Amino acid sequence: PQLPHGHLPLPSFWKVVEDTLQQSGAQLRAFCQAFDTVTPxxxxxxxxxxxxERKVLSLVSKHGPDKLYxxxxxxxxxxxxxxxxxxxxxxxxxxxxDTKGNTGRWLxxxxxxxxxxxxxxxxxY
Numbered sequence: 001p002q003l004p005h006g007h008l009p010l011p012s013f014w015k016v017v018e019d020t021l022q023q024s025g026a027q028l029r030a031f032c033q034a035f036d037t038v039t040p041x042x043x044x045x046x047x048x049x050x051x052x053e054r055k056v057l058s059l060v061s062k063h064g065p066d067k068l069y070x071x072x073x074x075x076x077x078x079x080x081x082x083x084x085x086x087x088x089x090x091x092x093x094x095x096x097x098d099t100k101g102n103t104g105r106w107l108x109x110x111x112x113x114x115x116x117x118x119x120x121x122x123x124x125y
Contacts, residue, residue, distance in 0.1 A: 048090070055111035056090045063092035063109065069122040083108065083115035090125055091117070 008016065048056060059068060069091055077084045085091065091108040098105040098116050105116045 052090065059090065059092040059109060059111055063094075067093045068125040069093055069108070070125045071117070072121050072123050075117050075121050077115065077117075079116070081115045083110055083113060083117050085110060085117060091122070093122075 056068070071085045071087055071089045071091065073087050075083065075085045083091075089110065091110045093106055094109055094114065095107040096119065097103045098107065104119055106119045106122065107114065108117055108122075
């Protein structure tokens with residue numbers, strides 16, 4: 001079988017091979033990065049307990065499914081009106097800013113208690 005760049009002098013042929021491999025490697029790295037950002041690492045989506053499930057259903061009926069967020073890591077509230085939540089808990093967004101207009105802290109309903117949490121520790125559910 002004739003190779004597609006077989007007519008080239010050997011150094012040029014190896015340059016073509018090397019360029020092709022580098023390009024494929026770059027595409028593979030880009031794909032891997034994209035894949036890592038799209039798929040959450042295993043274990044982030046824990047199955048909900050029946051109590052959590054009831055709470056989620058009540059949050060959906062009160063606020064709608066597009067307002068639900070999942071806590072991505074444990075949050076320990078340090079200020080007044082801050083909530084302490086565990087990773088995996090579901091909350092409903094009430095306001096995407098605190099009383100001073102800070103958009104880094106969101107007001108959420110945790111299925112009973114309401115308070116502020118860092119926006120960076122929430123992701124759409």
